Amino acid sequence: MDISQIRRDFPILADESYIYFDNAATSQRPRQVTEAVERFYQTTNANPLRGLYEWSIGATDAYEGAREKVAAFLHAKDPSEIIFVRNATEAINLVAYSWALGNIKEGEEIVLSVTEHHSNILPWQMVAQQKGAKLVYLEPDEEGQIPESEFAKITEKTALVAIGMVSNVLGTENPVKRLAALAHEKGALLLTDAAQAAPHQEIDVTQLDVDFLALSGHKMLAPFGIGVLYGKKSILENMSPFLRGGEMIEYVTRQDATYAELPHKFEAGTVNAAGAVGLAAAIDYLTDIGFDEIRRQELALTQALVSGMKETGHIRVYGSPDPAKHHGIVTFNIEGCHPHDVSSILDAEKICIRAGHHCAQPLMQFLKVGSTARASVYFYNTMEETERFIAALPKVRSTLGYMD
Amino acid sequence: MDLKQVYREIVNEHNLHPGHKEPLMRPAVERRGYNPTCGDDITLQLSYDDAGRIREVAFTGEGCAVSQASTDIMLDMIEGKSKEEALGIVESFMQMIRGTADEEQIEALDEAAALQDIAHMPARVKCATLSWYTLEKILSGEEG
Numbered sequence: 001m002d003i004s005q006i007r008r009d010f011p012i013l014a015d016e017s018y019i020y021f022d023n024a025a026t027s028q029r030p031r032q033v034t035e036a037v038e039r040f041y042q043t044t045n046a047n048p049l050r051g052l053y054e055w056s057i058g059a060t061d062a063y064e065g066a067r068e069k070v071a072a073f074l075h076a077k078d079p080s081e082i083i084f085v086r087n088a089t090e091a092i093n094l095v096a097y098s099w100a101l102g103n104i105k106e107g108e109e110i111v112l113s114v115t116e117h118h119s120n121i122l123p124w125q126m127v128a129q130q131k132g133a134k135l136v137y138l139e140p141d142e143e144g145q146i147p148e149s150e151f152a153k154i155t156e157k158t159a160l161v162a163i164g165m166v167s168n169v170l171g172t173e174n175p176v177k178r179l180a181a182l183a184h185e186k187g188a189l190l191l192t193d194a195a196q197a198a199p200h201q202e203i204d205v206t207q208l209d210v211d212f213l214a215l216s217g218h219k220m221l222a223p224f225g226i227g228v229l230y231g232k233k234s235i236l237e238n239m240s241p242f243l244r245g246g247e248m249i250e251y252v253t254r255q256d257a258t259y260a261e262l263p264h265k266f267e268a269g270t271v272n273a274a275g276a277v278g279l280a281a282a283i284d285y286l287t288d289i290g291f292d293e294i295r296r297q298e299l300a301l302t303q304a305l306v307s308g309m310k311e312t313g314h315i316r317v318y319g320s321p322d323p324a325k326h327h328g329i330v331t332f333n334i335e336g337c338h339p340h341d342v343s344s345i346l347d348a349e350k351i352c353i354r355a356g357h358h359c360a361q362p363l364m365q366f367l368k369v370g371s372t373a374r375a376s377v378y379f380y381n382t383m384e385e386t387e388r389f390i391a392a393l394p395k396v397r398s399t400l401g402y403m404d
Numbered sequence: 405m406d407l408k409q410v411y412r413e414i415v416n417e418h419n420l421h422p423g424h425k426e427p428l429m430r431p432a433v434e435r436r437g438y439n440p441t442c443g444d445d446i447t448l449q450l451s452y453d454d455a456g457r458i459r460e461v462a463f464t465g466e467g468c469a470v471s472q473a474s475t476d477i478m479l480d481m482i483e484g485k486s487k488e489e490a491l492g493i494v495e496s497f498m499q500m501i502r503g504t505a506d507e508e509q510i511e512a513l514d515e516a517a518a519l520q521d522i523a524h525m526p527a528r529v530k531c532a533t534l535s536w537y538t539l540e541k542i543l544s545g546e547e548g
Protein backbone atom coordinates (compact mmCIF):
# COMPACT_ATOMS: atom_id res chain seq x y z
CA MET A 1 0.00 0.00 0.00
CA ASP A 2 1.47 3.34 -1.07
CA ILE A 3 0.27 5.87 1.48
CA SER A 4 1.36 8.95 -0.44
CA GLN A 5 -0.56 7.67 -3.44
CA ILE A 6 -3.63 7.06 -1.26
CA ARG A 7 -3.40 10.51 0.32
CA ARG A 8 -3.62 12.06 -3.11
CA ASP A 9 -7.16 10.67 -3.30
CA PHE A 10 -8.14 12.79 -0.27
CA PRO A 11 -8.09 16.49 -1.22
CA ILE A 12 -8.42 17.63 2.37
CA LEU A 13 -5.20 15.84 3.30
CA ALA A 14 -3.19 17.86 0.78
CA ASP A 15 -2.46 20.45 3.46
CA GLU A 16 0.06 18.41 5.38
CA SER A 17 0.31 20.96 8.17
CA TYR A 18 -2.86 19.43 9.65
CA ILE A 19 -2.96 16.07 11.37
CA TYR A 20 -6.42 14.54 11.44
CA PHE A 21 -6.64 12.04 14.28
CA ASP A 22 -10.40 12.14 14.85
CA ASN A 23 -11.31 9.39 12.43
CA ALA A 24 -13.53 7.55 14.90
CA ALA A 25 -15.83 10.60 14.85
CA THR A 26 -15.95 10.77 11.07
CA SER A 27 -13.52 9.77 8.35
CA GLN A 28 -12.31 11.92 5.46
CA ARG A 29 -13.67 11.26 1.97
CA PRO A 30 -11.68 10.35 -1.12
CA ARG A 31 -12.52 12.08 -4.41
CA GLN A 32 -13.77 8.74 -5.74
CA VAL A 33 -16.68 9.10 -3.29
CA THR A 34 -17.43 12.79 -3.77
CA GLU A 35 -17.12 12.37 -7.54
CA ALA A 36 -19.55 9.45 -7.56
CA VAL A 37 -22.06 11.66 -5.73
CA GLU A 38 -21.42 14.52 -8.13
CA ARG A 39 -21.77 12.22 -11.14
CA PHE A 40 -25.11 11.01 -9.83
CA TYR A 41 -26.43 14.56 -9.56
CA GLN A 42 -24.96 15.57 -12.89
CA THR A 43 -26.05 12.61 -14.99
CA THR A 44 -29.05 10.76 -13.58
CA ASN A 45 -30.62 12.85 -10.86
CA ALA A 46 -34.35 12.30 -10.46
CA ASN A 47 -36.58 11.03 -7.69
CA PRO A 48 -35.80 7.32 -7.58
CA LEU A 49 -38.53 4.65 -7.39
CA ARG A 50 -41.21 7.07 -8.67
CA GLY A 51 -40.71 8.16 -12.22
CA LEU A 52 -41.22 6.02 -15.27
CA TYR A 53 -38.71 7.88 -17.42
CA GLU A 54 -35.07 7.26 -18.10
CA TRP A 55 -33.45 9.48 -15.48
CA SER A 56 -35.65 8.21 -12.70
CA ILE A 57 -34.97 4.64 -13.75
CA GLY A 58 -31.25 5.48 -13.77
CA ALA A 59 -31.56 6.90 -10.24
CA THR A 60 -33.43 3.80 -9.11
CA ASP A 61 -30.79 1.54 -10.63
CA ALA A 62 -28.02 3.48 -8.95
CA TYR A 63 -29.82 3.30 -5.59
CA GLU A 64 -30.69 -0.38 -5.82
CA GLY A 65 -27.21 -1.13 -7.16
CA ALA A 66 -25.81 0.45 -4.00
CA ARG A 67 -28.06 -1.79 -1.92
CA GLU A 68 -26.68 -4.86 -3.69
CA LYS A 69 -23.15 -3.62 -3.09
CA VAL A 70 -23.81 -3.21 0.65
CA ALA A 71 -25.46 -6.65 0.80
CA ALA A 72 -22.39 -8.25 -0.76
CA PHE A 73 -20.06 -6.21 1.48
CA LEU A 74 -21.81 -7.47 4.61
CA HIS A 75 -22.40 -10.97 3.19
CA ALA A 76 -26.15 -10.65 3.60
CA LYS A 77 -28.18 -13.36 1.92
CA ASP A 78 -30.54 -10.95 0.19
CA PRO A 79 -30.39 -7.23 -0.75
CA SER A 80 -33.87 -6.76 0.74
CA GLU A 81 -32.23 -7.25 4.14
CA ILE A 82 -30.40 -3.92 3.66
CA ILE A 83 -32.38 -0.88 4.81
CA PHE A 84 -30.90 2.53 4.07
CA VAL A 85 -31.16 4.97 6.97
CA ARG A 86 -29.36 8.18 7.96
CA ASN A 87 -26.84 6.67 10.35
CA ALA A 88 -26.27 4.01 12.98
CA THR A 89 -28.37 5.94 15.47
CA GLU A 90 -31.40 5.83 13.21
CA ALA A 91 -30.83 2.15 12.44
CA ILE A 92 -30.90 1.29 16.15
CA ASN A 93 -33.96 3.46 16.76
CA LEU A 94 -35.74 1.74 13.89
CA VAL A 95 -35.27 -1.60 15.64
CA ALA A 96 -36.29 -0.12 18.99
CA TYR A 97 -39.56 1.33 17.63
CA SER A 98 -40.48 -1.26 15.03
CA TRP A 99 -39.31 -4.48 16.64
CA ALA A 100 -38.72 -3.96 20.37
CA LEU A 101 -41.87 -2.00 21.28
CA GLY A 102 -43.99 -4.69 19.65
CA ASN A 103 -42.11 -7.72 20.92
CA ILE A 104 -40.53 -7.02 24.29
CA LYS A 105 -42.79 -7.73 27.24
CA GLU A 106 -42.94 -6.58 30.82
CA GLY A 107 -40.31 -8.24 32.95
CA GLU A 108 -38.13 -9.21 30.02
CA GLU A 109 -34.54 -8.06 29.79
CA ILE A 110 -32.36 -6.21 27.30
CA VAL A 111 -28.67 -7.01 27.72
CA LEU A 112 -26.14 -4.28 26.90
CA SER A 113 -22.52 -3.58 27.66
CA VAL A 114 -21.26 -0.72 29.83
CA THR A 115 -19.00 0.23 26.91
CA GLU A 116 -21.90 1.15 24.61
CA HIS A 117 -22.25 4.45 22.76
CA HIS A 118 -25.32 6.45 23.87
CA SER A 119 -26.89 5.55 20.52
CA ASN A 120 -27.05 1.96 21.68
CA ILE A 121 -28.29 2.81 25.19
CA LEU A 122 -30.95 5.51 24.96
CA PRO A 123 -33.30 3.67 22.56
CA TRP A 124 -33.28 0.71 24.96
CA GLN A 125 -33.94 2.93 27.96
CA MET A 126 -37.02 4.18 26.11
CA VAL A 127 -38.18 0.62 25.37
CA ALA A 128 -37.52 -0.52 28.93
CA GLN A 129 -39.47 2.42 30.35
CA GLN A 130 -42.42 1.96 28.03
CA LYS A 131 -42.65 -1.81 28.29
CA GLY A 132 -41.58 -2.36 31.88
CA ALA A 133 -38.52 -4.26 30.72
CA LYS A 134 -35.16 -4.18 32.44
CA LEU A 135 -31.71 -3.18 31.19
CA VAL A 136 -28.98 -5.59 32.23
CA TYR A 137 -25.37 -4.50 31.77
CA LEU A 138 -22.41 -6.73 30.99
CA GLU A 139 -19.44 -5.42 33.00
CA PRO A 140 -16.11 -5.25 31.21
CA ASP A 141 -12.74 -5.73 32.89
CA GLU A 142 -10.18 -2.92 33.24
CA GLU A 143 -9.13 -3.36 29.61
CA GLY A 144 -12.68 -3.18 28.32
CA GLN A 145 -13.01 -6.89 27.57
CA ILE A 146 -16.15 -8.63 28.81
CA PRO A 147 -15.18 -11.66 30.92
CA GLU A 148 -16.87 -14.97 30.08
CA SER A 149 -18.49 -15.05 33.51
CA GLU A 150 -20.64 -12.06 32.49
CA PHE A 151 -22.23 -14.04 29.67
CA ALA A 152 -24.42 -15.80 32.24
CA LYS A 153 -26.47 -12.60 32.33
CA ILE A 154 -28.03 -13.75 29.05
CA THR A 155 -30.92 -15.86 30.35
CA GLU A 156 -34.40 -17.09 29.52
CA LYS A 157 -35.61 -13.59 30.45
CA THR A 158 -33.44 -11.95 27.79
CA ALA A 159 -35.39 -10.64 24.81
CA LEU A 160 -32.54 -8.78 23.12
CA VAL A 161 -28.77 -8.47 23.35
CA ALA A 162 -27.68 -5.05 22.01
CA ILE A 163 -23.92 -4.91 21.80
CA GLY A 164 -21.28 -2.84 20.07
CA MET A 165 -18.87 -4.71 17.86
CA VAL A 166 -15.99 -2.32 18.57
CA SER A 167 -15.98 0.27 21.37
CA ASN A 168 -15.57 3.87 20.22
CA VAL A 169 -13.57 4.66 23.36
CA LEU A 170 -11.39 1.65 24.05
CA GLY A 171 -11.30 0.10 20.60
CA THR A 172 -11.91 -3.33 22.11
CA GLU A 173 -13.90 -5.85 20.14
CA ASN A 174 -16.75 -7.89 21.61
CA PRO A 175 -17.26 -11.58 20.74
CA VAL A 176 -20.40 -10.88 18.76
CA LYS A 177 -20.65 -14.33 17.12
CA ARG A 178 -20.42 -16.04 20.49
CA LEU A 179 -22.98 -13.67 22.06
CA ALA A 180 -25.37 -14.17 19.13
CA ALA A 181 -25.21 -17.94 19.66
CA LEU A 182 -25.85 -17.51 23.39
CA ALA A 183 -28.76 -15.15 22.72
CA HIS A 184 -30.31 -17.56 20.24
CA GLU A 185 -29.96 -20.44 22.70
CA LYS A 186 -32.19 -18.46 25.06
CA GLY A 187 -34.62 -17.46 22.35
CA ALA A 188 -33.40 -13.85 22.24
CA LEU A 189 -32.27 -11.71 19.31
CA LEU A 190 -28.98 -9.88 18.96
CA LEU A 191 -28.36 -6.43 17.51
CA THR A 192 -24.81 -5.29 16.96
CA ASP A 193 -23.68 -1.68 16.56
CA ALA A 194 -20.93 -1.95 13.95
CA ALA A 195 -20.34 1.80 13.57
CA GLN A 196 -16.70 1.46 14.71
CA ALA A 197 -16.10 -1.97 13.23
CA ALA A 198 -17.27 -1.56 9.64
CA PRO A 199 -14.54 0.96 8.69
CA HIS A 200 -11.78 -1.38 9.84
CA GLN A 201 -12.63 -5.01 9.21
CA GLU A 202 -14.58 -7.42 7.09
CA ILE A 203 -18.04 -8.17 8.45
CA ASP A 204 -20.01 -11.28 7.57
CA VAL A 205 -23.51 -11.06 9.02
CA THR A 206 -24.36 -14.57 7.90
CA GLN A 207 -21.34 -16.12 9.56
CA LEU A 208 -21.82 -13.99 12.71
CA ASP A 209 -25.51 -14.91 12.66
CA VAL A 210 -26.57 -11.52 14.04
CA ASP A 211 -30.23 -10.54 13.72
CA PHE A 212 -29.62 -6.81 13.26
CA LEU A 213 -26.55 -4.76 12.45
CA ALA A 214 -26.21 -0.96 12.35
CA LEU A 215 -23.55 1.16 10.70
CA SER A 216 -22.86 4.76 9.62
CA GLY A 217 -21.46 5.52 6.18
CA HIS A 218 -19.68 8.68 7.29
CA LYS A 219 -17.19 6.76 9.42
CA MET A 220 -16.13 4.66 6.42
CA LEU A 221 -15.43 7.26 3.69
CA ALA A 222 -19.06 7.72 2.59
CA PRO A 223 -21.08 10.96 2.70
CA PHE A 224 -22.91 12.19 5.79
CA GLY A 225 -26.52 11.13 6.03
CA ILE A 226 -26.35 7.56 4.78
CA GLY A 227 -26.26 4.53 7.04
CA VAL A 228 -27.40 0.95 7.02
CA LEU A 229 -29.59 -1.34 9.02
CA TYR A 230 -29.12 -4.99 8.20
CA GLY A 231 -31.89 -7.26 9.49
CA LYS A 232 -32.74 -10.89 8.88
CA LYS A 233 -35.50 -11.07 6.34
CA SER A 234 -37.79 -13.30 8.41
CA ILE A 235 -37.65 -10.77 11.26
CA LEU A 236 -37.97 -7.61 9.17
CA GLU A 237 -41.01 -9.06 7.41
CA ASN A 238 -42.87 -9.31 10.68
CA MET A 239 -42.01 -5.82 11.91
CA SER A 240 -44.28 -2.82 11.56
CA PRO A 241 -43.03 0.24 9.66
CA PHE A 242 -40.90 2.83 11.44
CA LEU A 243 -41.90 6.00 9.56
CA ARG A 244 -44.98 6.27 7.40
CA GLY A 245 -45.61 8.15 4.20
CA GLY A 246 -44.72 7.96 0.56
CA GLU A 247 -42.85 5.12 -1.07
CA MET A 248 -43.49 2.56 1.63
CA ILE A 249 -47.02 1.56 0.69
CA GLU A 250 -48.70 -0.99 -1.48
CA TYR A 251 -52.23 0.38 -1.46
CA VAL A 252 -53.79 3.29 0.39
CA THR A 253 -57.46 4.05 1.04
CA ARG A 254 -58.93 6.84 3.16
CA GLN A 255 -58.82 4.78 6.31
CA ASP A 256 -56.15 2.20 5.76
CA ALA A 257 -53.01 1.15 3.94
CA THR A 258 -51.05 -1.95 3.15
CA TYR A 259 -47.31 -1.71 3.15
CA ALA A 260 -44.73 -2.30 0.50
CA GLU A 261 -42.41 -5.28 0.49
CA LEU A 262 -38.98 -5.18 2.06
CA PRO A 263 -36.89 -3.13 2.06
CA HIS A 264 -39.17 -0.26 1.00
CA LYS A 265 -41.50 -0.80 3.95
CA PHE A 266 -38.79 0.82 6.08
CA GLU A 267 -37.75 3.58 3.70
CA ALA A 268 -40.58 6.11 3.89
CA GLY A 269 -40.28 9.28 1.86
CA THR A 270 -37.76 10.26 -0.79
CA VAL A 271 -34.56 8.36 -0.16
CA ASN A 272 -30.95 9.56 -0.05
CA ALA A 273 -29.99 8.01 -3.37
CA ALA A 274 -26.86 10.11 -3.83
CA GLY A 275 -25.71 9.11 -0.35
CA ALA A 276 -26.23 5.44 -1.16
CA VAL A 277 -24.23 5.90 -4.37
CA GLY A 278 -21.47 7.51 -2.32
CA LEU A 279 -21.53 4.60 0.12
CA ALA A 280 -21.19 2.15 -2.77
CA ALA A 281 -18.15 4.08 -4.02
CA ALA A 282 -16.70 4.04 -0.48
CA ILE A 283 -17.13 0.26 -0.33
CA ASP A 284 -15.36 -0.07 -3.68
CA TYR A 285 -12.53 2.07 -2.38
CA LEU A 286 -12.14 0.07 0.83
CA THR A 287 -12.30 -3.29 -0.93
CA ASP A 288 -9.74 -2.13 -3.51
CA ILE A 289 -7.25 -1.44 -0.75
CA GLY A 290 -8.35 -4.48 1.25
CA PHE A 291 -8.93 -4.79 4.96
CA ASP A 292 -5.66 -6.71 5.46
CA GLU A 293 -3.71 -3.69 4.25
CA ILE A 294 -5.92 -1.31 6.21
CA ARG A 295 -5.35 -3.24 9.42
CA ARG A 296 -1.62 -3.48 8.85
CA GLN A 297 -1.28 0.29 8.54
CA GLU A 298 -3.62 1.04 11.46
CA LEU A 299 -1.74 -1.37 13.67
CA ALA A 300 1.65 0.19 12.85
CA LEU A 301 0.24 3.63 13.66
CA THR A 302 -1.43 2.47 16.86
CA GLN A 303 1.76 0.79 18.03
CA ALA A 304 3.67 4.02 17.42
CA LEU A 305 1.08 6.05 19.35
CA VAL A 306 0.91 3.70 22.34
CA SER A 307 4.68 3.28 22.70
CA GLY A 308 5.29 7.00 22.10
CA MET A 309 2.81 7.94 24.82
CA LYS A 310 4.45 5.51 27.22
CA GLU A 311 7.85 7.09 26.57
CA THR A 312 6.48 10.61 26.93
CA GLY A 313 5.37 9.89 30.50
CA HIS A 314 2.54 11.34 32.59
CA ILE A 315 0.09 9.70 30.16
CA ARG A 316 -2.45 7.02 30.89
CA VAL A 317 -3.75 5.00 27.93
CA TYR A 318 -7.12 3.31 28.44
CA GLY A 319 -7.96 -0.18 27.22
CA SER A 320 -5.70 -3.06 26.35
CA PRO A 321 -1.90 -2.74 26.48
CA ASP A 322 -1.94 -4.64 23.17
CA PRO A 323 -2.19 -2.13 20.27
CA ALA A 324 -3.75 -4.85 18.09
CA LYS A 325 -6.85 -4.67 20.28
CA HIS A 326 -7.49 -0.96 19.66
CA HIS A 327 -8.80 -0.80 16.10
CA GLY A 328 -6.96 2.47 15.62
CA ILE A 329 -8.44 4.11 18.73
CA VAL A 330 -6.13 5.41 21.48
CA THR A 331 -7.94 7.05 24.37
CA PHE A 332 -5.76 8.71 26.96
CA ASN A 333 -5.38 11.30 29.67
CA ILE A 334 -2.39 13.46 30.50
CA GLU A 335 -1.81 13.75 34.22
CA GLY A 336 -3.12 17.01 35.68
CA CYS A 337 -4.49 18.19 32.33
CA HIS A 338 -8.15 18.35 31.43
CA PRO A 339 -8.85 16.74 28.01
CA HIS A 340 -10.31 20.01 26.70
CA ASP A 341 -7.10 21.81 27.45
CA VAL A 342 -5.19 18.94 25.83
CA SER A 343 -7.30 19.21 22.70
CA SER A 344 -7.04 23.01 22.54
CA ILE A 345 -3.29 23.01 22.97
CA LEU A 346 -2.90 20.35 20.27
CA ASP A 347 -5.29 22.33 18.08
CA ALA A 348 -2.81 25.19 18.23
CA GLU A 349 -0.34 22.67 16.70
CA LYS A 350 -2.93 21.86 14.00
CA ILE A 351 -3.57 18.42 15.46
CA CYS A 352 -7.22 17.34 15.52
CA ILE A 353 -8.20 14.99 18.33
CA ARG A 354 -11.40 14.47 20.29
CA ALA A 355 -11.94 15.36 23.94
CA GLY A 356 -14.96 14.68 26.07
CA HIS A 357 -17.12 11.79 27.14
CA HIS A 358 -17.40 10.42 23.57
CA CYS A 359 -21.13 9.76 23.99
CA ALA A 360 -20.26 6.95 26.38
CA GLN A 361 -20.95 8.33 29.85
CA PRO A 362 -21.64 4.97 31.53
CA LEU A 363 -18.18 3.87 30.35
CA MET A 364 -16.63 7.11 31.67
CA GLN A 365 -18.26 6.42 35.03
CA PHE A 366 -16.89 2.86 34.91
CA LEU A 367 -13.39 4.18 34.14
CA LYS A 368 -13.90 6.79 36.90
CA VAL A 369 -13.03 9.73 34.65
CA GLY A 370 -15.15 12.71 33.66
CA SER A 371 -13.75 12.81 30.18
CA THR A 372 -10.80 11.66 28.12
CA ALA A 373 -8.82 12.61 25.05
CA ARG A 374 -8.94 10.34 22.03
CA ALA A 375 -6.64 10.01 19.03
CA SER A 376 -8.04 7.75 16.33
CA VAL A 377 -6.25 6.87 13.10
CA TYR A 378 -7.27 5.52 9.72
CA PHE A 379 -5.26 3.90 6.94
CA TYR A 380 -4.37 7.23 5.30
CA ASN A 381 -2.54 8.50 8.37
CA THR A 382 1.24 8.29 8.34
CA MET A 383 4.08 7.40 10.69
CA GLU A 384 5.38 10.97 10.29
CA GLU A 385 2.09 12.18 11.68
CA THR A 386 2.34 9.92 14.72
CA GLU A 387 5.88 11.23 15.27
CA ARG A 388 4.76 14.85 15.11
CA PHE A 389 1.87 14.06 17.41
CA ILE A 390 4.09 12.38 19.99
CA ALA A 391 6.59 15.25 19.76
CA ALA A 392 3.77 17.72 20.48
CA LEU A 393 2.48 15.95 23.60
CA PRO A 394 5.05 17.36 26.07
CA LYS A 395 3.86 20.86 25.10
CA VAL A 396 0.57 20.17 26.82
CA ARG A 397 1.98 19.97 30.31
CA SER A 398 4.47 22.76 29.71
CA THR A 399 1.76 25.09 28.38
CA LEU A 400 -0.31 24.33 31.46
CA GLY A 401 2.54 25.36 33.71
CA TYR A 402 3.98 22.05 34.83
CA MET A 403 7.72 22.11 35.19
CA ASP A 404 8.66 18.64 33.94
CA MET B 405 -2.94 36.94 22.78
CA ASP B 406 -2.75 33.41 21.46
CA LEU B 407 -3.95 30.44 23.43
CA LYS B 408 -0.55 29.62 24.89
CA GLN B 409 -0.13 33.15 26.19
CA VAL B 410 -3.55 33.08 27.82
CA TYR B 411 -2.59 29.89 29.58
CA ARG B 412 0.81 31.18 30.57
CA GLU B 413 -0.22 34.60 31.79
CA ILE B 414 -3.35 33.94 33.77
CA VAL B 415 -4.95 30.56 33.49
CA ASN B 416 -2.15 28.48 34.93
CA GLU B 417 -1.72 30.48 38.11
CA HIS B 418 -5.41 30.17 38.97
CA ASN B 419 -5.75 26.60 37.77
CA LEU B 420 -2.73 25.16 39.57
CA HIS B 421 -3.12 27.34 42.67
CA PRO B 422 -6.75 28.39 42.97
CA GLY B 423 -7.41 30.82 45.82
CA HIS B 424 -11.03 29.89 46.41
CA LYS B 425 -11.29 26.14 45.89
CA GLU B 426 -12.11 25.38 49.49
CA PRO B 427 -15.76 24.77 50.39
CA LEU B 428 -17.39 27.21 52.83
CA MET B 429 -18.53 25.96 56.22
CA ARG B 430 -21.85 27.80 56.03
CA PRO B 431 -22.69 29.03 52.57
CA ALA B 432 -25.80 31.20 52.30
CA VAL B 433 -26.28 30.15 48.69
CA GLU B 434 -24.93 27.43 46.52
CA ARG B 435 -25.48 26.82 42.83
CA ARG B 436 -24.18 24.31 40.36
CA GLY B 437 -23.21 25.17 36.82
CA TYR B 438 -22.88 22.30 34.40
CA ASN B 439 -21.92 22.17 30.77
CA PRO B 440 -23.12 18.83 29.43
CA THR B 441 -21.15 18.96 26.21
CA CYS B 442 -17.77 19.21 27.86
CA GLY B 443 -18.47 18.10 31.39
CA ASP B 444 -17.33 21.26 33.18
CA ASP B 445 -19.10 21.03 36.49
CA ILE B 446 -18.71 23.86 38.99
CA THR B 447 -20.53 24.67 42.19
CA LEU B 448 -20.34 28.24 43.50
CA GLN B 449 -20.87 29.13 47.17
CA LEU B 450 -21.39 32.58 48.65
CA SER B 451 -22.10 34.03 52.06
CA TYR B 452 -23.20 37.61 52.84
CA ASP B 453 -22.51 40.01 55.70
CA ASP B 454 -25.23 41.91 57.57
CA ALA B 455 -25.18 44.71 55.04
CA GLY B 456 -25.80 42.17 52.27
CA ARG B 457 -22.30 42.39 50.83
CA ILE B 458 -20.61 39.25 49.55
CA ARG B 459 -18.46 38.13 52.44
CA GLU B 460 -17.09 34.74 51.50
CA VAL B 461 -16.72 33.05 48.14
CA ALA B 462 -15.77 29.51 47.13
CA PHE B 463 -16.09 26.94 44.39
CA THR B 464 -15.79 23.20 43.99
CA GLY B 465 -15.97 20.91 41.01
CA GLU B 466 -14.19 19.61 37.97
CA GLY B 467 -13.39 21.17 34.68
CA CYS B 468 -10.77 22.34 32.25
CA ALA B 469 -8.12 24.87 33.20
CA VAL B 470 -10.00 27.71 31.51
CA SER B 471 -13.22 27.11 33.45
CA GLN B 472 -11.40 26.65 36.74
CA ALA B 473 -9.28 29.77 36.27
CA SER B 474 -12.19 31.87 35.09
CA THR B 475 -14.12 30.90 38.21
CA ASP B 476 -11.26 31.67 40.54
CA ILE B 477 -10.64 35.08 38.93
CA MET B 478 -14.34 35.92 39.10
CA LEU B 479 -14.52 35.09 42.80
CA ASP B 480 -11.45 37.24 43.47
CA MET B 481 -13.26 40.14 41.90
CA ILE B 482 -16.60 39.89 43.67
CA GLU B 483 -15.35 39.21 47.18
CA GLY B 484 -16.48 42.10 49.41
CA LYS B 485 -18.73 43.63 46.77
CA SER B 486 -22.42 44.40 47.02
CA LYS B 487 -24.79 42.34 44.88
CA GLU B 488 -25.29 45.29 42.54
CA GLU B 489 -21.57 45.84 42.14
CA ALA B 490 -21.04 42.14 41.47
CA LEU B 491 -23.82 42.11 38.89
CA GLY B 492 -22.16 45.06 37.19
CA ILE B 493 -18.90 43.12 36.95
CA VAL B 494 -20.73 40.12 35.50
CA GLU B 495 -22.45 42.38 32.97
CA SER B 496 -19.12 43.89 31.89
CA PHE B 497 -17.61 40.44 31.51
CA MET B 498 -20.49 39.22 29.36
CA GLN B 499 -20.25 42.35 27.22
CA MET B 500 -16.54 41.80 26.81
CA ILE B 501 -17.17 38.25 25.61
CA ARG B 502 -19.84 39.49 23.19
CA GLY B 503 -17.45 42.16 21.98
CA THR B 504 -19.62 45.07 23.09
CA ALA B 505 -17.71 46.27 26.16
CA ASP B 506 -16.01 49.67 26.06
CA GLU B 507 -12.41 50.25 27.08
CA GLU B 508 -13.34 51.47 30.53
CA GLN B 509 -15.31 48.32 31.26
CA ILE B 510 -12.50 46.09 30.05
CA GLU B 511 -9.98 48.00 32.13
CA ALA B 512 -12.17 47.52 35.20
CA LEU B 513 -12.28 43.81 34.59
CA ASP B 514 -8.63 43.70 35.53
CA GLU B 515 -7.35 40.13 35.40
CA ALA B 516 -10.55 38.79 33.87
CA ALA B 517 -9.84 41.00 30.85
CA ALA B 518 -7.12 38.55 29.90
CA LEU B 519 -9.90 36.09 29.06
CA GLN B 520 -11.06 38.43 26.30
CA ASP B 521 -9.29 36.43 23.62
CA ILE B 522 -11.12 33.28 24.64
CA ALA B 523 -14.19 34.90 23.12
CA HIS B 524 -12.65 34.29 19.72
CA MET B 525 -12.23 30.57 20.41
CA PRO B 526 -15.68 29.12 19.78
CA ALA B 527 -14.71 25.78 21.27
CA ARG B 528 -13.69 27.35 24.56
CA VAL B 529 -15.88 30.38 25.18
CA LYS B 530 -18.38 28.33 27.19
CA CYS B 531 -15.61 27.17 29.51
CA ALA B 532 -14.87 30.81 30.33
CA THR B 533 -18.48 31.90 30.82
CA LEU B 534 -19.96 28.97 32.77
CA SER B 535 -19.27 30.30 36.25
CA TRP B 536 -20.24 33.88 35.28
CA TYR B 537 -23.66 32.70 34.10
CA THR B 538 -24.02 30.68 37.26
CA LEU B 539 -23.17 33.70 39.41
CA GLU B 540 -25.59 35.86 37.49
CA LYS B 541 -28.36 33.41 38.29
CA ILE B 542 -27.50 33.49 41.99
CA LEU B 543 -27.36 37.29 42.16
CA SER B 544 -30.53 37.86 40.21
CA GLY B 545 -32.30 35.46 42.55
CA GLU B 546 -33.30 33.00 39.87
CA GLU B 547 -34.74 29.78 41.22
CA GLY B 548 -33.22 26.34 40.76
Ligand SMILES: Cc1ncc(COP(=O)(O)O)c(C=O)c1O
Nearest residue numbers: 087088089117119168195196216
Ligand atom coordinates in the same frame (compact mmCIF):
# COMPACT_ATOMS: atom_id res chain seq x y z
C1 LIG C 1 -19.92 2.80 18.49
C2 LIG C 1 -20.77 3.88 17.91
N1 LIG C 1 -22.08 3.69 17.81
C3 LIG C 1 -22.89 4.60 17.28
C4 LIG C 1 -22.41 5.80 16.83
C5 LIG C 1 -23.38 6.79 16.30
O1 LIG C 1 -23.13 7.05 14.98
P1 LIG C 1 -24.00 8.17 14.25
O2 LIG C 1 -23.83 9.41 15.04
O3 LIG C 1 -23.39 8.25 12.90
O4 LIG C 1 -25.40 7.67 14.24
C6 LIG C 1 -21.04 6.05 16.92
C7 LIG C 1 -20.46 7.31 16.43
O5 LIG C 1 -20.28 8.30 17.03
C8 LIG C 1 -20.21 5.07 17.48
O6 LIG C 1 -18.90 5.28 17.61
